[in-house]
Each structure stands twice: as structure tokens, then as C-alpha cells.
Amino acid sequence: MKRIFLQIWHIASPADRVIIIATFLLASGSFFFFRSGNDDRTEVWISVNNRLKYRVLLSQDRELSVQGQLGAVHIRIQDKKVWVTKSSCPHKICMRMGKISKAGQMIVCVPNQVVITLRSCHKNLNLDVITR
Template identity: 25%
Template sequence: MKLKRNDIILIIVVLIIGIAAGLYFFLNKKTSGKAVLKYGNNLSMDIDLSKDREIDLESNGIKIHLNIKDGAIAFIHSECPDHICEQFGYIKNVGDSAVCLPAKASVTIVK
């Protein structure tokens, strides 16, 4: 099967659109200076990500340790049985979340 001139033009146009869309999403990933921590029975805490620090608290009878570093936040240690929350690593982009289900704690990056 031989490609015609219009087929080649269509392929080039689709590639250009795909590359442009990829660059748009890659370059517009926004980092934020704020996170919201929800824990326990409807408790909430706004966290400024511009200052490096550590936060220790207890939620649902489980001690959790959060670390804020270079505008990002992470669950560093949790006394929960599975430690899945620690595997999220540092999050910093708007909309990113990390959750510790046994502790009923979540961190979400907001605008």
C-alpha cells in the first residue's frame, strides 16, 4: 500500500497536534505553595509548603509523620500496618494527593 500525498499531510498534522498537546500539559504542570491535610474526625489543616519542616500528629489512633521539603510534602512514616502512604513519595503539583487509609488522613495539593 502506497501512501498518498494527503495521507502524509494528515499524519504530519496529527503528529504536530500530539506534540503540541504534550508540551502544553508538560509545561503547564503547576506547583503550589499550599496543601490541605484532612485527618481524624473531619479535622483539617492548611499547610504552607514554602517552609521546610516536619509535622507529627495522631489520626484515628495512628501516629503519622509528614515532611515538607522544597515545596513538596510526603508521608515519611506511619504506624499503619501497610505503609502504602509512604510509597506516594513527595507530591507538589496541584491536584496531587497522598492518602493513609488506616489513619484516615489525606494530603492534597491545592492552588
């Protein structure tokens, strides 16, 4: 492996060597760029009946309550996790779906038509909350 790389390095022109080093630096640079500061970007999207009601940051602890088809659904955001604390639906499946914390996960309450999704957005949300 080392021998192959030395051979490549040997036959590469100065411009090629610049490209090799620049690519390596680009890889490590982008590694640190994408590894830092992503935690605060995840957002909690709560929609009822296919209409977005809340869009809040996962990093801010808060307690929310939305009006579903059957009644109120209480949602808690704490320690970068989201879960349903109280729901008016008969089977309480949404409460048993547990706590979600990663972008892409979701909690659904079918009787209330409440959908909670975690999304990571590339634009920083500089607002406390968006309601519709």
C-alpha cells in the same frame, strides 16, 4: 496565512485594529501575569477523619505530625515536596506513595484516615499555619 491576515488588516476599521492589538496585548499580558508568582501559593491541606487539621504553605519547609485513627503520622514538607516519613499503619502504603509537589495531587493513608492534598488558592495565605 500572512496573506489572509494582511487582507483582514486591510479591511478592518481603525476601531477593529485597536481591538486586535488590545486583544493580543491582553493575551501576552495575562500570560506573564499567570506565569509569575504562582509557586508560593500552593498549600498543603492535611485532614484526619474528614476534618481539616492543618493548612500550610508548600514553600515553607517543616515537619508535621498528626494523630490518625491508629496512631501518629509524620509528614515532611521540604523543597516544595510533601511526603509521609513515618506512619503507624500496617501496610505503609502512604509512605510508598512518594513525594507530591503539584496542586491536585494527594497522599492518602486509609487506615489512619489521613488525607494530604495539595491545593492552589487564589488568595495568598499570609499566615504561617492554620490549625483546627
